[in-house]
Amino acid sequence: MVDVAWQHEDEASQDVAERARVLQKLKASDTFFRILTRSAAIFVLMMLGGVIISLISGSIPAFREFGFSFVSTQIWNPVTEKFGAVAPIYGTIVTSFLAMLIAVPFGLLIAMFLTELCPLWLRRPIGIAIELLAGIPSIIYGIWGLFVLAPFFADHVQPTLIAATRNIPVLSTLFAGPPYGIGIFTASIILAIMVLPFITSISRDVFDAVPPVLKEAAYGLGCSTWEVMRFVVLPYTRVGVIGGVMLGLGRALGETMAVTFVIGNAHKINASLLAPGTTIAATIANEFTEAVGDLYTSSLIALGLILFVITFIVLALARFLLMRIEGKVG
Amino acid sequence: MELARYSSRRRANGIAVFASVSATVIGMAILAVILGVLLWKGFGGLSLRVFTQMTPPPGSDGGLLNAIMGSLIMTGLGILIGTPIGMLAGTYMAEYGRHEKLTSVIRFINDILLSAPSIVVGLFIYEVMVRPMGHFSGVAGAVALAVLVVPVVVRTTEDMLVLVPNTLREAAASIGLPRALMIRQIGYRAARAGIITGILLAIARVAGETAPLLFTALNNQFFTSNLNAPMASLPAVIFQFALSPYNEWQSLAWTGALIITLSVLALSILARSLAGTRKTS
Numbered sequence: 198m199v200d201v202a203w204q205h206e207d208e209a210s211q212d213v214a215e216r217a218r219v220l221q222k223l224k225a226s227d228t229f230f231r232i233l234t235r236s237a238a239i240f241v242l243m244m245l246g247g248v249i250i251s252l253i254s255g256s257i258p259a260f261r262e263f264g265f266s267f268v269s270t271q272i273w274n275p276v277t278e279k280f281g282a283v284a285p286i287y288g289t290i291v292t293s294f295l296a297m298l299i300a301v302p303f304g305l306l307i308a309m310f311l312t313e314l315c316p317l318w319l320r321r322p323i324g325i326a327i328e329l330l331a332g333i334p335s336i337i338y339g340i341w342g343l344f345v346l347a348p349f350f351a352d353h354v355q356p357t358l359i360a361a362t363r364n365i366p367v368l369s370t371l372f373a374g375p376p377y378g379i380g381i382f383t384a385s386i387i388l389a390i391m392v393l394p395f396i397t398s399i400s401r402d403v404f405d406a407v408p409p410v411l412k413e414a415a416y417g418l419g420c421s422t423w424e425v426m427r428f429v430v431l432p433y434t435r436v437g438v439i440g441g442v443m444l445g446l447g448r449a450l451g452e453t454m455a456v457t458f459v460i461g462n463a464h465k466i467n468a469s470l471l472a473p474g475t476t477i478a479a480t481i482a483n484e485f486t487e488a489v490g491d492l493y494t495s496s497l498i499a500l501g502l503i504l505f506v507i508t509f510i511v512l513a514l515a516r517f518l519l520m521r522i523e524g525k526v527g
Numbered sequence: 528m529e530l531a532r533y534s535s536r537r538r539a540n541g542i543a544v545f546a547s548v549s550a551t552v553i554g555m556a557i558l559a560v561i562l563g564v565l566l567w568k569g570f571g572g573l574s575l576r577v578f579t580q581m582t583p584p585p586g587s588d589g590g591l592l593n594a595i596m597g598s599l600i601m602t603g604l605g606i607l608i609g610t611p612i613g614m615l616a617g618t619y620m621a622e623y624g625r626h627e628k629l630t631s632v633i634r635f636i637n638d639i640l641l642s643a644p645s646i647v648v649g650l651f652i653y654e655v656m657v658r659p660m661g662h663f664s665g666v667a668g669a670v671a672l673a674v675l676v677v678p679v680v681v682r683t684t685e686d687m688l689v690l691v692p693n694t695l696r697e698a699a700a701s702i703g704l705p706r707a708l709m710i711r712q713i714g715y716r717a718a719r720a721g722i723i724t725g726i727l728l729a730i731a732r733v734a735g736e737t738a739p740l741l742f743t744a745l746n747n748q749f750f751t752s753n754l755n756a757p758m759a760s761l762p763a764v765i766f767q768f769a770l771s772p773y774n775e776w777q778s779l780a781w782t783g784a785l786i787i788t789l790s791v792l793a794l795s796i797l798a799r800s801l802a803g804t805r806k807t808s
Contacts, residue, residue: 237615334735451644
């Protein structure tokens with residue numbers, strides 16, 4: 198053992214005492230490395246613990262001051278130091294929900310194209326393009342949304358929407374008001390574009406995991422591509438697809454920069470989707486460095502805690518579902 | 528009757544195929560528009576000045592030197608801090624505790640950290656570093672980025688070490704190599720390409736991160752190598768300049784966005800090709 202480990206060193210000695218000393222040294226270094234890697238592994242756990250503890254301790258002043266009313270009132274007034282989190286929570290949930298409403302069908306359709314319809318030579322380039330879309334930093338989506346998408350929406354899309362839905366009962370409330378360009382609606386579209394690659398690539402991976410023989414049997418019976426998707430692939434991959442959707446939802450809930458640029462940062466719940474609003478992440482990003490006073494800072498950290506708890510639950514659920522499908526495939 | 532059913536099935540299939548193709552075309556078109564606008568707006572402002580001058584006050588010319596340097600310093604430091612921790616943790620999970628309960632718990636937690644909102648990490652570092660120190664600093668920004676690096680490196684290190692065939696480990700053990708030496712000399716060497724890919728992906732991930740820097744490193748009008756002082760970074764400067772009403776600032780924001788996107792895309796393509804060559808060989 199000593200000879201092999203120490204072969205590149207000239208000092209390898211035949212002396213028994215010397216060999217014992219080297220052996221002892223190797224044993225010590227072995228134990229040391231094991232302890233070192235184990236502490237690093239436990240450090241990862243502690244990182245999560247640290248995040249939770251620091252958020253809780255930071256938000257105590259806010260919860261002590263406002264109690265339950267922090268999550269049940271809408272007033273957000275830094276001057277009178279009254280803070281309620283309902284508007285940002287509402288904005289976070291609505292933008293994420295709308296984003297998923299758009300991104301999920303799109304993502305599933307693209308995954309269907311990639312696995313069932315796409316010619317082989319095109320599969321790789323499109324797959325890479327989707328992953329590039331996933332790699333673009335969120336601030337790029339933000340600046341693009343602010344300077345390109347928002348003006349385009351204000352000038353073309355939103356006026357048309359307002360005019361088209363004027364006489365339809367519910368939709369006319371949803372699409373009311375002046376077409377600012379920035380607001381809940383634009384933020385949802387940007388979020389949809391951002392989570393689309395995640396949903397697409399996970400759906401593609403789980404679609405690929407369907408045993409070919411199942412699909413071939415269905416095709417052999419005379420099923421069309423759509424029928425194979427609808428009655429064979431989707432039922433088989435349901436759990437994995439839901440996991441992927443939850444993972445995308447986790448991203449959408451916590452997304453900061455892209456939303457901050459286009460949401461308008463208004464602490465108000467408005468029935469119209471075209472009106473400016475805010476999300477938890479956008480509120481923190483916009484106001485944290487300007488927050489004066491402990492109560493203001495603490496309220497923002499409390500917002501962060503709420504966001505973390507929501508995303509933690511969603512992500513844990515997603516991982517749980519994806520783990521189940523991994524066990525099934527592997 | 529049969530024929531009507533047949534044609535309705537055909538119609539349903541036709542609609543689905545059409546929707547699928549158009550969804551893909553729309554997706555590709557969005558990517559093309561984003562990159563196209565970025566190139567068009569960003570290239571206009573790209574000149575040597577961008578890399579040699581500091582960020583200007585409103586209304587005058589300048590560059591992005593301090594922001595680029597700040598981004599390089601903080602990303603580099605974040606990687607230097609995060610990579611060893613991530614590699615060691617991944618090593619434990621793959622080599623020592625592969626079948627332990629602890630490992631599955633860590634894997635679960637790590638996957639959650641991997642997609643946790645980065646702004647929360649910013650708040651965390653604000654609480655544990657900025658508040659006790661009493662001021663914003665470059666080192667706090669670097670630590671915030673390191674927190675984001677760790678989960679990426681843990682994941683790839685573990686995945687790659689698990690792929691190393693057990694026969695290699697047994698061969699090393701049979702000639703009497705201690706376990707620690709076996710991991711370092713056989714395991715790491717066999718998994719090298721994969722681990723490097725993971726580090727490159729981690730760099731690509733944190734290079735464009737804005738949210739965790741906003742209230743850790745803040746921003747700085749000037750260049751500083753003092754890690755104890757607020758430090759500028761490209762994403763933070765883009766955020767500030769894009770939302771400003773000044774034309775020069777907005778144009779610099781686009782140029783900065785172009786620089787970030789190109790470097791991030793180059794990194795991920797490099798990582799991908801590295802992983803690709805490993806697979807085929």
